[in-house]
Amino acid sequence: MFNELRRLSTTDADRAFLAKVEAGVSEFEPSGDEYIRLVKEGKLDQIPPIAARTSGYAGQLDSLGREFRDQQLKLLTEAQSGGIRSSRGTRSPASS
Numbered sequence: 126m127f128n129e130l131r132r133l134s135t136t137d138a139d140r141a142f143l144a145k146v147e148a149g150v151s152e153f154e155p156s157g158d159e160y161i162r163l164v165k166e167g168k169l170d171q172i173p174p175i176a177a178r179t180s181g182y183a184g185q186l187d188s189l190g191r192e193f194r195d196q197q198l199k200l201l202t203e204a205q206s207g208g209i210r211s212s213r214g215t216r217s218p219a220s221s
């Protein structure tokens with residue numbers, strides 16, 4: 126998924142944001158997998174420390190999601206006001 130998104134990223138800000146999301150997911154996955162494994166094995170007494178870690182990661186990813194939403198709203202506003210230009214320096218169809 127990240128490779129596909131990288132190809133769509135057109136600005137340094139896009140690429141930096143994607144790198145933050147990818148790092149967050151990479152940090153979350155091992156703890157998430159461990160959490161699921163412990164639940165399946167019925168080792169519920171071992172979950173609280175894992176849950177605290179996964180909760181922290183989920184909070185980080187939630188913040189990134191809000192940041193992404195804010196970026197998209199800004200782009201939409203710019204497009205509606207005619208302020209977005211394509212990478213070739215001409216107005217994009219959305220802003221014409």
